[in-house]
Amino acid sequence: MIRPAMLIALIGLAAAAVQAQDATDADEAEIPPGAASATHDGPAAATTIDHDALRQRALGVLADQFGAFRDATAGLADAAGSYCDGDADLATVQDRFAAAWLAWAPLDSYQFGPIQTRGAALSVEFWPDEKNFVGRALREMLKQPPEVQADPAFVAQNSAAAQGLPALELLLYSDAAECPAIVGISGYLAGLASELYDDWFAPGGWADLANAAGPENPVYLSSAEFTKTLYTAINYGLDRVEEVRIARPLGTYEQSFPTRAEAWRSGLTNAIIGAQIDGISVLLEQGFDGAIPPADLASVMTVVAETGDRLDAVGMPIGEAVKDPMTRFRVESLESKVEQLKTEVASEIGPALGVDTGFSAADGD
Numbered sequence: 379m380i381r382p383a384m385l386i387a388l389i390g391l392a393a394a395a396v397q398a399q400d401a402t403d404a405d406e407a408e409i410p411p412g413a414a415s416a417t418h419d420g421p422a423a424a425t426t427i428d429h430d431a432l433r434q435r436a437l438g439v440l441a442d443q444f445g446a447f448r449d450a451t452a453g454l455a456d457a458a459g460s461y462c463d464g465d466a467d468l469a470t471v472q473d474r475f476a477a478a479w480l481a482w483a484p485l486d487s488y489q490f491g492p493i494q495t496r497g498a499a500l501s502v503e504f505w506p507d508e509k510n511f512v513g514r515a516l517r518e519m520l521k522q523p524p525e526v527q528a529d530p531a532f533v534a535q536n537s538a539a540a541q542g543l544p545a546l547e548l549l550l551y552s553d554a555a556e557c558p559a560i561v562g563i564s565g566y567l568a569g570l571a572s573e574l575y576d577d578w579f580a581p582g583g584w585a586d587l588a589n590a591a592g593p594e595n596p597v598y599l600s601s602a603e604f605t606k607t608l609y610t611a612i613n614y615g616l617d618r619v620e621e622v623r624i625a626r627p628l629g630t631y632e633q634s635f636p637t638r639a640e641a642w643r644s645g646l647t648n649a650i651i652g653a654q655i656d657g658i659s660v661l662l663e664q665g666f667d668g669a670i671p672p673a674d675l676a677s678v679m680t681v682v683a684e685t686g687d688r689l690d691a692v693g694m695p696i697g698e699a700v701k702d703p704m705t706r707f708r709v710e711s712l713e714s715k716v717e718q719l720k721t722e723v724a725s726e727i728g729p730a731l732g733v734d735t736g737f738s739a740a741d742g743d
Contacts, residue, residue: 427669427731429601436608436665437585443484443657444578448571450474450481455561455568462528462557471560472550476646478567479543483650484657485574487615490607491584492577498570502542505640506626512548515540519559528558530565541566543641551643605669606733608661612723615658620716623651627700628709639697647696652689655682655719666727674726681715681722688712 454474460466482502489499504512515537519527526532533541546563549556578584591598598604627639627647639647659682667675692699692708699705728734 427602427605429605429669432666432669433588433591433601433604435668436604436661437588439661439665440488441579441585443481443660444571444575447478447481447485448568448575450478451564451568451571454478455564458560458564462561468550468556471556472644475543475546475550476644476649479641479644479646480649480653482543483653484660486618486654487611487658489614490611492574496570496574496577497538498574500538500542501570502567503544504539504542505544506622506638507539507544511537511539512544516545516548516554516559520554524558526562528561528565530562530569533562533566534569543567547641547644602733605731608665609728609731609733612658612661612727613720615654616716616720616723619651619654620713620720623647623654624696624709624713624716627697628706628713629700631703631706634700634706636697636701639695639700642695642697645695648689648692651696652686655685655689658682662727666731670727670730674730678719678722678726681719685712685715685719688715 454471454477457466457471457474461468461471485493486499486503493499516539519533519536519540522532539545541563546560546567548554549560549563576583587595588598588604591601591604593599598607623640627635627637627642629635629638636642640650641647659679662670662675662678662682688708688711692705692712694705696709699709
């Protein structure tokens with residue numbers, strides 16, 4: 379039985395799945411050794427990859443990551459309530475807020491499945507926000523009576539711009555009154571995070587859908603299809619880091635845009651980038667390990683480590699570093715290393731798995 383939250387995606391993706399059937403049949407057919415490299419112009423067909431085992435390992439990683447977000451938002455909601463009751467200080471709430479955002483960062487790559495069906499990417503992180511929708515939505519929210527602001531059910535019916543982490547950041551790191559709005563928003567986030575975990579891992583959830591991959595499955599016609607989805611998510615996550623998290627504040631040499639840096643008020647910009655890359659590296663090391671030749675995986679992980687070194691070398695929040703020509707070159711160096719990491723993943727991981735990227739949220743409508 380498929381959970382109701384899955385039905386939207388199943389209907390919308392069924393047609394695309396049918397179109398992929400011919401390619402899937404070819405992927406699952408037994409191919410004599412060496413035949414793929416001699417006749418196929420795209421990624422080599424992976425006849426020896428145990429996609430079922432890869433899926434089980436990857437689902438273990440996702441369970442840990444979605445569980446971490448669920449637990450972090452629950453802690454944030456508890457801290458917000460205690461603070462507004464006078465039993466905790468603001469620094470405690472800010473610490474829990476940071477933990478929640480860093481727990482979300484790995485999930486930002488997975489904009490498929492329950493995150494897609496619930497529109498959670500926009501609710502959790504309404505960003506980039508080029509027209510200050512977050513500020514405007516919060517102003518309207520703060521006009522409501524206190525008991526309404528503190529109600530997660532009200533937040534759920536409110537604008538997505540006032541539901542997530544950027545809205546909380548504005549309340550926690552500006553002159554706006556934190557209470558009681560932080561109670562309602564953090565409570566909403568905690569509920570959403572719990573729902574996302576259940577949508578994935580409760581009976582009849584998306585994990586069961588992935589485990590039932592096959593010709594009758596409306597989304598995954600074969601086990602290799604789920605592998606392709608994960609590989610696409612990794613590429614999407616790296617695109618987000620390079621093109622949105624780094625390039626937007628970097629701007630041009632003539633003009634940088636410090637306040638376009640993600641979470642610049644709280645100073646979490648660099649940590650979020652690190653957390654997303656760490657999430658990708660865990661999926662590669664624990665989920666894809668065993669399906670990729672050790673030398674290929676080691677090559678990618680070397681570049682992952684180098685990317686972390688470049689991030690550390692920035693030495694200050696990216697929003698600050700881009701202001702000065704003497705420090706913006708460190709951000710440019712980081713951007714170049716992320717580009718190298720994307721190239722390394724494309725050259726070592728995709729061919730080893732016999733897959734290429736599919737449609738992702740980065741492709742637009």
